[in-house]
Amino acid sequence: MSRKIGIVGGTGPEGSGLAARWAAAGEHIIIGSRDASRAAETAKLLRARLGSNAKIEGADNASAVAQCEVDVLTVPFSAQAALLKQLKPHWKPGHILIDTTVPLAAAVGGAPSRMLSVWQGSAAQQARELVPTSVPVAAAFHNLSAELLAQDGPVDCDILVCSDDDEAKRVASELAEKIPGARALNGGKLENARIVESITALLIGLNVRYKVHTGGIRFTGLPVK
Ligand SMILES: NC(=O)c1ccc[n+]([C@@H]2O[C@H](COP(=O)([O-])OP(=O)(O)OC[C@H]3O[C@@H](n4cnc5c(N)ncnc54)[C@H](OP(=O)(O)O)[C@@H]3O)[C@@H](O)[C@H]2O)c1
Known part of the structure; x- marks a missing residue:
């Protein structure tokens, strides 16, 4: 596999x-x-955790974008x-x-369980406006808790993937399903990211009320892969 994924x-x-x-x-x-x-230090820590076969390197953000598909x-x-923009x-x-x-409103000092209103409709649609039109944008992973990712074992949740571009949606869904326990769901057009992003604020509130950091979502009645 020759592709590189930049984070x-x-x-x-x-x-x-x-x-x-x-x-x-x-x-x-x-x-x-x-x-x-x-970035190099984070990559080193992850390699130490995963073993020397793990292909993880660090770079400045611009180099990560330039060298990754x-x-x-x-x-x-x-x-x-x-x-x-940069x-x-x-x-x-x-x-x-x-x-x-x-x-999240927390980005400007508000509560993490509240959403900011974004002129374009969602953060993903704002991103769409800020990258060249030749670069397709998908929205995904908003409802996947970092604490859950950091644990060992399957994550047990659905990942809604929204995009106006079939290839971007396919790649994001493929990456979602590389995470054990995650099921990618076709969330429709990029404009639906507005709904998916706001579910995160709801999840943060649930995490607080139930005293966990690992809340996620599962949809029922859909074909199981
Ligand atoms: N945490 C979760 O559970 C979770 C779950 C789903 C979605 N998300 C979303 O995923 C995103 C990242 O979440 P996170 O918790 O990992 O965030 P974070 O720790 O606050 O920030 C991630 C990285 O962003 C970079 N950064 C911070 N301020 C910046 C600035 N002004 N300009 C450029 N880069 C900056 C920093 O990297 P450097 O300092 O190394 O540049 C930082 O390590 C957020 O939008 C969040 O809403 C988070």
Whole structure:
């Protein structure tokens, strides 16, 4: 397998959790950061955990985008727009962006169980506006807790994947199903990311009320893979 997956903002818990799961499944991962040495340190820690066969390296965010066919954005909503504007020159046609960003009110000092209103409708639609039109965007992994990713064993949840592009949706779904216990569901068009992102705020509230950090979602009555 020759493709590389870049995790922009991959030094945080969500990005490094996804990186670890995908590296364990044999994917070649480039952790991205504003600081290449921080990315290298995260990559080193993940290799130490997963074993020396794990293909995980670190790079600055721009290099991660430039060298990877698929990039997953895992930064806080407050950082999303500025970072994507900065990265715009580094995308090439055929690249795919998978956005995990949730516009939680916490990004501007509010409650993490409330959503910010985004002019475009969702963080994913804002991302769509900020990368070249030749780069398809999928929205996924919003409802997958970093704490669950960090644990060993299957995650036991559904991953809703939204996109207007069939290939981006296929790649995001394939990556979701590389995480043991995850089932990818076709969430429809990118505009549905508005609904999926807001489920995260609901999950955070449930986590608080039930004193866990691992809440997720499962849909019933659909074909089981
Ligand atoms: N945590 C979860 O359970 C979870 C679950 C589902 C979805 N999400 C979503 O996934 C995204 C990442 O979550 P997280 O908890 O991993 O976030 P985080 O720890 O707050 O941030 C992730 C990384 O983003 C980079 N970053 C922070 N501020 C930045 C800025 N101003 N400009 C550029 N980069 C910046 C940092 O990397 P460097 O300092 O190395 O550049 C940081 O390590 C969020 O949008 C969140 O809503 C999180």
